[in-house]
Amino acid sequence: MIKRIFDLVLCVIAFAIFGIPLLLVYVAVKVTSKGPALHWSKRVGRDNKIFLMPKFRSMLVDTPQVATHLLTDPKKYLTPIGGLIRKTSLDELPQLLSVLKGDMSFVGPRPALFNQDDLVALRTQHGIEKLKPGITGWAQVNGRDELPIPVKVEFDKYYVENQSVALDIKILLMTVFKVMRSDGVSH
Numbered sequence: 632m633i634k635r636i637f638d639l640v641l642c643v644i645a646f647a648i649f650g651i652p653l654l655l656v657y658v659a660v661k662v663t664s665k666g667p668a669l670h671w672s673k674r675v676g677r678d679n680k681i682f683l684m685p686k687f688r689s690m691l692v693d694t695p696q697v698a699t700h701l702l703t704d705p706k707k708y709l710t711p712i713g714g715l716i717r718k719t720s721l722d723e724l725p726q727l728l729s730v731l732k733g734d735m736s737f738v739g740p741r742p743a744l745f746n747q748d749d750l751v752a753l754r755t756q757h758g759i760e761k762l763k764p765g766i767t768g769w770a771q772v773n774g775r776d777e778l779p780i781p782v783k784v785e786f787d788k789y790y791v792e793n794q795s796v797a798l799d800i801k802i803l804l805m806t807v808f809k810v811m812r813s814d815g816v817s818h
Contacts, residue, residue, distance in 0.1 A: 634796075635736075638737050646727060659716075664688070664691065664713075669686070669687060669688060670687070675760075677762065679751060681745055688710065689717045698744055730766065733763075735766060736764070736765045738765045738790075739765030740770065741764060742764035757788045759787045759791055761791075769798075770786035772802055772809055
């Protein structure tokens with residue numbers, strides 16, 4: 632219950648801070664590429680239930696629904712501003728809607744794509760699926776896109792075993808610094 636209240640308070644603050652950037656990115660995506668500004672990605676949530684997670688669309692409309700690192704040449708699928716919004720993590724801002732709805736938390740394991748069976752299976756072996764996925768998480772601040780799946784799961788497992796408000800605050804602060812430096816973004 633404390634985590635949910637924490638998430639809702641942070642959402643109000645985040646919308647106050649990022650309201651104008653949300654609008655500007657929305658317009659920029661619409662103006663620079665064909666298709667909707669938001670991409671609703673099928674993700675695996677708590678208890679391995681599928682939910683739709685919004686992101687600003689950084690890839691072309693017909694991009695295959697796979698993890699970016701599995702694309703042969705991810706850069707060829709980027710929209711004109713896709714690289715910028717991914718590097719700055721602005722594409723993640725609409726996930727605030729998922730936090731408000733209760734599908735996600737600010738901090739937790741990043742939600743797997745619906746077809747990342749290897750990641751989902753490994754997380755399930757360690758009880759990680761019992762947590763709400765997060766906009767950011769322990770694996771995110773310790774490597775993000777650069778981590779192989781077994782290493783991500785080890786970081787997720789550490790988070791499950793050491794959850795606390797203090798750890799969540801540490802992760803949020805580390806996220807701010809990582810985003811400012813674009814650490815761990817490979818695509």
